[in-house]
Amino acid sequence: MNITLTLFLFVVAITLLITGWAARRSSTTIQFWAAGRGIRGWQNGLAIAGDYMSAASFLGIAGLIAFNGYDGFMYSVGWLVAYLLVLFLVAEPMRNTGKFTMADTLAYRMRAVPVRSAAAVATIAVSAGYMMAQMVGAGSLVKILIPTLDATLKPYFAWSTSLGFKLDPSIAMVGVLMMIYVIAGGMVATTWVQIVKAVMLMGGAILLTLLVLIHFGFNIGSFFDHAAAVKDAKTQLPFTSPGILYKYGEKSVWGVDKALLENISLGMALVLGTAGLPHILMRFFTVPNAKAARTSVAWAMGLIGSFYVMTSFLGFGAASLVGKAHICAKPDAAGKCATAALNNNLSMPLLANTLGKEFFGTFGGEFLLALIAAVAFATILAVVAGLTLAAASAFSHDFYVNVIRAGHDVTEREQVRVARITAAAVGIVSIILASGTGATTNAAALVAGLAFVIAASANLPVILFTLFWKRFNTWGAVAGLLGGTLMAIWLYVIGPGFSVAPPKNPAFPLSNVGIVAIPFGFVCAVVFTWVGGLVKADRLAEERFHEIDVRAYTGLGAEPGTVEEPSVMPRTATRPQTSG
Amino acid sequence: MEQTEEFKQLVRARWRFVGPATVxxxxxxxxLPVLNGTATGFMRTNVIGNINVAYLFALSQFVMAWxxxxxxxxxxxxxxxxxxxxxxxxxRRREIGS
Incomplete structure (x- = not known):
C-alpha cells in the first residue's frame, strides 16, 4: 500500500472530522449571530479568505509561476488588488441593501421575475466555471496519489468518448465523491468550515515557504539568483522576467502586441471579477452592519495578501528546486516527465515532497506530500461546498421559488430537493467541462479565470448600477446579466481557450476574453436601460432607487441580521441547541 | 431623507475619498501589465542581485493595496x-416628530 495515499486519507479523515464538528457546533452559534449580533469582522474576514483561496490559488498560482515564472505572479497581484474595489464600492452598500443572495438586492429595485431569472443564470455560470477549476485541481491530486488510477479506469470510461466527450477518470471519480459528500452533508458551507480551512491553508503555505527560505539560508538574494538561473526553454528568458506565459513581440492583434493585450485583459478579469463573485458577496450578509463588513474585508486582505506574496516563493522555489521537467504525476525512473504529462497543478505537492526529503528523509518527503495534498483537498472541498451553496440557492431560492412556483407555497423539503438536484447538475456539468478542453493538466488558475470574466462582465455592472445609478432599470439589469454571461462564454468557446495545444487560427484571438466581454456587459446594461426607458418607464426602479440610495450609504432600514424574520430568532447565547 | 443636507454631505464625503482612490x-x-509590455527592457532590469524592477513593482502593489x-x-x-x-x-427624530 502506498504510504502517501494512506497518510493522505488519514489527514483528510481528520479534516472532515474537524469540519464536521465545527459545522455542528456552528448550528447554534450561527443562529445566535444571525439574531442580530452577527459574525465578528475578523471571523468573517477569515471565512472570506477561506471561500476565496481555492485550488486556483493554492495549486494554480504556484504552478503557473513554476512553469512560466514571473507572469504567473500577475494572478496574485490582481486577486488581492481586486479587494479594493470590493472594499470601496461593494461590501458596505451590499450589506446595507441585501438580504441573502445578490439577486435580493437587484430584485429590491427591479421587477423580480426577470431579474431573478437572469441573476440565477449568471450565478450558476460563475459557480460552474469556478467549480471546473476545483475539479481540475482535485483530479491532479488524485493522479499523483494513485498514479495507476487513470490507466486502470480508462476502459470503464470509454462510453463517454462515444457520447462525444472525454471523461477524465480521476476528475470524474473525485468529482463525484466530492459532490456526494457536499450534497449529502447538507452543503456545509458554514463560516467555521471556511475558517478551519483558511487556517490550514495558511499553515501549509507558511510551512513550505519557511522550508524554501531555510534551504537558501534565508538569503533572498541567493533565492532569486537560483530562480533567475532557471531559463524558459522557448524564449531563453530567466524565470524572474516577464514575457514567458505571453511572449512579447511575437504577434500583434488589432495593431497592438498580443501579449500586452492578453495581460491587460487578464488584469481586467482579475481585478474586476472578485466584486461580482456570488459566493463572496453572500459573505457580507452574515455580518451585523456595514462596519463589520468593512473590517472583514480588511482582515481578508491581510490574509489573502500575505498568502499571495508567499506564492512567489513557492512558485520560484518549485521552479528552481523541483524543475518544470520533473512536475507530473508519473515521472520515469530518472525523474523526468513526458511533455504531454506535465501538470503544473502538482508543483506545490512536489515541492513539498522535495523539501520533505531534503530535511526529513524519504518518509518526510512522503509525509509532507501527503500533508500538502490533504490541505489542498480540504481547500477544494470547502470551496466546492461554498460554490454549491451559491449555485443551489440561486436556482432554488431565486428561480424555483420566486419564478417557477411564484405565488405557490413551496415546502422546505421541496426547496431542499431542488437545491440538491441543482447542486448535482452543476457538479456533473463542471466535471464534464473540466475533463474536456484539454484542461486536465492545465493550471487551475487559468481555468478559474473564466469564472472571474463572467463575474466581471455580468454581475459587476449590474451590481454597481443598481446601487449607484438612478435611471438603471429592469431591462438594463437583465441585458447586463445575460449579455455579459453569454458574451464571455461565447468568446471563450470560439477563442483559443486555455487548452495546452490551442488551435492555430481561432475566431477570437485572445485566451483572456475580459477586454471585450467586460465592456460589453457594461454597454449592454446602459443601452438596454435606455431602450427599456423608451418602451415603458420603470417607475418602480426609480422610486426604489431613492430608498436603496439612503440605505446603501447609511444602513437605515437595513436587515438587522441574516435571517428573514429576526424577531423569532433567539436573542441570547444561552438558548439550547436547536438542530436541523 | 435623500434631500437633507446631512445626507448629501455624507455622499459627498464618501465620493471625495472613494472616487480618487478608485481611479x-x-x-x-x-x-504593471502596461509597463511589462511596453517598457519590457526596463522592467527586466535587475535592481538588487537578480531581483528586477518588474518583481519589485508587483510587490509594491501589495503595499499599495494594504x-x-x-x-x-x-x-x-x-x-x-x-x-x-x-x-x-x-x-429617528423625524419619525418621532411625525
Missing part, C-alpha cells in the same frame, strides 16, 4: 460613520 488604484494596477485599505478604513471610522450616524439620528 488611483486602477491606474496604478494597470500600469495602505489604501488602511486609509479608507481610517476615513470610514472617523468621518463617514459619524456622518451616517447624524443622518440616522435625523431620521
Amino acid at each position: 488611483f488604484f486602477l491606474v496604478y494596477y494597470f500600469l 495602505v489604501l485599505a488602511g486609509l479608507y478604513i481610517r476615513q470610514a471610522n472617523h468621518v463617514f460613520d459619524p456622518l451616517a450616524e447624524r443622518v440616522r439620528q435625523l431620521a
Whole structure:
C-alpha cells in the first residue's frame, strides 16, 4: 500500500472530522449571530479568505509561476488588488441593501421575475466555471496519489468518448465523491468550515515557504539568483522576467502586441471579477452592519495578501528546486516527465515532497506530500461546498421559488430537493467541462479565470448600477446579466481557450476574453436601460432607487441580521441547541 | 431623507475619498501589465542581485493595496460613520416628530 495515499486519507479523515464538528457546533452559534449580533469582522474576514483561496490559488498560482515564472505572479497581484474595489464600492452598500443572495438586492429595485431569472443564470455560470477549476485541481491530486488510477479506469470510461466527450477518470471519480459528500452533508458551507480551512491553508503555505527560505539560508538574494538561473526553454528568458506565459513581440492583434493585450485583459478579469463573485458577496450578509463588513474585508486582505506574496516563493522555489521537467504525476525512473504529462497543478505537492526529503528523509518527503495534498483537498472541498451553496440557492431560492412556483407555497423539503438536484447538475456539468478542453493538466488558475470574466462582465455592472445609478432599470439589469454571461462564454468557446495545444487560427484571438466581454456587459446594461426607458418607464426602479440610495450609504432600514424574520430568532447565547 | 443636507454631505464625503482612490488604484494596477509590455527592457532590469524592477513593482502593489485599505478604513471610522450616524439620528427624530 502506498504510504502517501494512506497518510493522505488519514489527514483528510481528520479534516472532515474537524469540519464536521465545527459545522455542528456552528448550528447554534450561527443562529445566535444571525439574531442580530452577527459574525465578528475578523471571523468573517477569515471565512472570506477561506471561500476565496481555492485550488486556483493554492495549486494554480504556484504552478503557473513554476512553469512560466514571473507572469504567473500577475494572478496574485490582481486577486488581492481586486479587494479594493470590493472594499470601496461593494461590501458596505451590499450589506446595507441585501438580504441573502445578490439577486435580493437587484430584485429590491427591479421587477423580480426577470431579474431573478437572469441573476440565477449568471450565478450558476460563475459557480460552474469556478467549480471546473476545483475539479481540475482535485483530479491532479488524485493522479499523483494513485498514479495507476487513470490507466486502470480508462476502459470503464470509454462510453463517454462515444457520447462525444472525454471523461477524465480521476476528475470524474473525485468529482463525484466530492459532490456526494457536499450534497449529502447538507452543503456545509458554514463560516467555521471556511475558517478551519483558511487556517490550514495558511499553515501549509507558511510551512513550505519557511522550508524554501531555510534551504537558501534565508538569503533572498541567493533565492532569486537560483530562480533567475532557471531559463524558459522557448524564449531563453530567466524565470524572474516577464514575457514567458505571453511572449512579447511575437504577434500583434488589432495593431497592438498580443501579449500586452492578453495581460491587460487578464488584469481586467482579475481585478474586476472578485466584486461580482456570488459566493463572496453572500459573505457580507452574515455580518451585523456595514462596519463589520468593512473590517472583514480588511482582515481578508491581510490574509489573502500575505498568502499571495508567499506564492512567489513557492512558485520560484518549485521552479528552481523541483524543475518544470520533473512536475507530473508519473515521472520515469530518472525523474523526468513526458511533455504531454506535465501538470503544473502538482508543483506545490512536489515541492513539498522535495523539501520533505531534503530535511526529513524519504518518509518526510512522503509525509509532507501527503500533508500538502490533504490541505489542498480540504481547500477544494470547502470551496466546492461554498460554490454549491451559491449555485443551489440561486436556482432554488431565486428561480424555483420566486419564478417557477411564484405565488405557490413551496415546502422546505421541496426547496431542499431542488437545491440538491441543482447542486448535482452543476457538479456533473463542471466535471464534464473540466475533463474536456484539454484542461486536465492545465493550471487551475487559468481555468478559474473564466469564472472571474463572467463575474466581471455580468454581475459587476449590474451590481454597481443598481446601487449607484438612478435611471438603471429592469431591462438594463437583465441585458447586463445575460449579455455579459453569454458574451464571455461565447468568446471563450470560439477563442483559443486555455487548452495546452490551442488551435492555430481561432475566431477570437485572445485566451483572456475580459477586454471585450467586460465592456460589453457594461454597454449592454446602459443601452438596454435606455431602450427599456423608451418602451415603458420603470417607475418602480426609480422610486426604489431613492430608498436603496439612503440605505446603501447609511444602513437605515437595513436587515438587522441574516435571517428573514429576526424577531423569532433567539436573542441570547444561552438558548439550547436547536438542530436541523 | 435623500434631500437633507446631512445626507448629501455624507455622499459627498464618501465620493471625495472613494472616487480618487478608485481611479488611483486602477491606474496604478494597470500600469504593471502596461509597463511589462511596453517598457519590457526596463522592467527586466535587475535592481538588487537578480531581483528586477518588474518583481519589485508587483510587490509594491501589495503595499499599495494594504495602505489604501488602511486609509479608507481610517476615513470610514472617523468621518463617514459619524456622518451616517447624524443622518440616522435625523431620521429617528423625524419619525418621532411625525
